[in-house]
Amino acid sequence: MHSQGGTKTLVKIAYRNIWRNKRRTAFCFAAVGIAVFFIAVYSGYIGGMISGIRDLVQVFDLGHVRVVSELYEAENEYMPVQYPVADGKDWRELAESIKKVSGVRAVFPRIATMATLQESTVKHAVLWGLNIEDEMAANTFNLTNRDDGLIEGRYPAPGANECAIGHVFAEKAGLKIGDRIPLKTVSAQFSDRMWSPVITGIFNYDYIRFDEKYIIVDFERLQRLLVMGEGTQQLIIFANEDRLSAGITAEVQNILGDGSVVTEWRDNYWVAVMESVAPLYTAMFLIFLIVASFLIINTVVMIIHERIKEIGMMGCLGMTRREIVTVFFFESLFLAAFGALTGVLIGGAVTFLGAHYPIRFGDLYGDTFSEMPMNNAIFTEFSLIKLFQAWLMGVVIASLFTLIPSLKSAFVEPVEALRR
């Protein structure tokens, strides 16, 4: 009895019906549209924040996987240098064996330690020893501009008594290229070490924690200054892909044994926090949509009331209950779908803009959030999949909720309807 042509006509009637009361339709579009707009923009923003944190954690803190010694990990807030990885074994040998693990792209040694500045308004800084050239080639340190972050001069040469400092640091301490920074630090043997490297470069990573506190020096020069032999405080491992990090972590732990702590980027507190709150956002989005759906529900209830004679007539024509419900259900489906589409188009445009022109979060809030690994600039994430999900979520929730009032139309008795 049911034909394709019949259903097509019912859908056609439903579609034309939405334009019968343009103002009411506009309100429905707006309600669902605004909800979906927020979902699109908010999830783009959260997505951008998560990937921003992920990038920072990977570039500055953990790589994909970081190796330190157990003793270091216990006191890590003091950045101790006396507990090298694998009891001070030559880092190159360690790196060679780690590089054999599949999925490993690069392994770098790093040392970070506190320094006290002698003749400066800024009293404390962190000395950060890197294999600068290799690290710069492997990663982008300025994640806003996607470059090495150098704004003046050059990075220190291998083995030289040179350093690069952040632009905020330079400004606060009144330092410029060519100046020396006399500083004091403590070696692996607990002896005071004095050093005054020349500033050869000034960088801007758009990451306040590093821009105001870090002094970048050559890894080997720092290793020598701190009397660490061939050892390293940390080994930073980069994988070919994010998802390989868990496997690499397990294998590296296996190679190095119990004395080493192998940490995956995902274990970073902030990354874990951001990922664990994701269901909360989904719940919030659902609530947005349910609230918006009420307007459609109300509209459908009103429509059924208004068109009661029409429903009666449909019954006279021999339309079954199912066919009548189909008309009203599709009508609310169209309201939801077009409303959600409007929201997703505008939301998509906003996230697209946000993906190219970041929000200068740091400029707005200063360093309130300096505890959190957060880039000064946050890009929103423009993802067609996420936009589609936002649209789909809008359509599914709104139409599920409007199915109930649509069903009401089936219980209109034609005779009763005709008497009105």
Place this chain on the structure above:
Amino acid sequence: MREIHRILVIKGVYRMVVIKAENVTKDYALDGQVVNALRGVSLEFGSGEFSAIAGPSGSGKSTFLHLAGCLDTITGGTMTVDGADAGKMSKQELALLRRNKIGFIFQAYNLIPVLSVEENISFPLTLLGINKKEIKERTAKVLKEVGLADMAKRRPKEMSGGQQQRVAIARALIKKPAIILADEPTANLDSTIGREILELMVALNKSEGTTFIFSTHDTMVMDYARRLIRIRDGQIESDVVK
């Protein structure tokens, strides 16, 4: 289910029985009180008849048409529509019976406002799942019969009452129903237009053999009928074939 069609002889013409009401009663419950809208109505309608049911307001004309059209269920008696016992059918079966066999015309036209004239007219055929080509041909033919061939693309609200009622007639007619039930089809129209509509119905009754039953309390309209049934307080007062 289906009983053998009875034959009715009216004025020497043999007709198949399309509707047979036997001692039909219909009660409505209204604020705890029972309204006896029909109190034992027995009537037979043969195919090709052109009958009017006349009576004062509240006499039960609409009630009878609704029951004959399988829109409502009877309280007592039996109602046989095109050989099927309507009293024993489910809502779904009644809907399908209406879809296949019965055309309705109302005082208020009751067209689907978002469909054009031709879409309104072809809608019953679409519901029946008839193929596009046939729908097109039949729609064109019916449009011509009701004199609206040049208004096919208009929407109902762009037309006069008389024109809308022609669309309603075309919509009822197109599926070649066993019967067309018209509840006061001219009540909303002025008398000249009302006459035109009735003349159209008479013409279709002649040319297509379509069976019509319509209700009215207008004497002008009664004059058109070839069989006039008078009803009062839910009972048949007289039944005259002219």
